[in-house]
Amino acid sequence: MTGPPLVVLVGPAGVGKSTVGRLLAERLGAGYRDTDDDVAAGRGRSIPEIFAEEGEAVFRDLERRAVRRALAGHGGVLALGGGAVVDAGTRALLAAHRVVYLTMGAGEAAGRVGGGAARPLLAADPLRRWSELMEARRDLYEEVATAVVPTDGRSPGEVAAAVLGALARVAP
Template sequence: MSAPLAVLVGPMGVGKSTVGLLLAERLGVGFRDTDDDIVAAQGRTVADIFVEDGEAAFRAIEKQAVRAALAEHTGVLALGGGAVLDAGTRGLLAGHHVVYLAMDVEEAARRTGLNTARPLLAINPRKQWRELMEARRHLYEEVARSVVATDDRTPEEVTQEVLSALELKEA
């Protein structure tokens, strides 16, 4: 059975795609992001799916995208911030090399501006982000083999920490 070398989870804006690309490059493998898979398959943005179909419809699509990526991809995989909400998805992550990329609200504000292009943060972004993290932090921790803090660190520093945490060797 094939499996990703590393699976990155964490909140929106934490740098899963940026670190994932760097990590894949350093390991000499491919990178895949389930949000990108969803956009390609649906022909519309994640925000548009939320607005037009609702969060429940998006989560169902996301669940299938994660299932497919875990079964097919052998490189570095980044999951959307809410993928861990589904118990079935959390079960699928068991046994994988999952890394939770963590950050605090001030770092989130600095990186993303907590802007309204993110559908779950449209009203009172700082409060919404804190509430999302209160609801999700334990789920990220549940599925993760390692936790890597990203606050005040460059993508390169975070990538090196992920390599060390998973004891992976560069290509």
């Protein structure tokens, strides 16, 4: 499916963008794409390996390019990595799309981000680091969002249903 995405999911690490994105894609009869997966596949290494071997700056450049390609050519459900919104160019591109910001509180995050091994920016003291990243990025998520859907205390299916409800209220 080409064309612009039906919906773009943004939010912090652990909020469920991938899980909810796959459910949404299934319910919408569309494809699912995750830009973190695109970056990892393009480099033939995991995100933690890219961070460790090439650094965050290289990862962010790869991420910017992956987001640009996906926004231009993926007509399904698109999930962005938690830090993608840090880039002003990415935020500008997102202005033309339906973007749902999935939120969760620190209490919920404590149970979801765990050891952080798969999330390089959360490797040391995951909950403290998650809270710091949220504080730095919250306004950016809100800036790009056309809808906000809380995930606290909800199953992935309930979140997907809430996203579909939010999309029904947002002009295409």
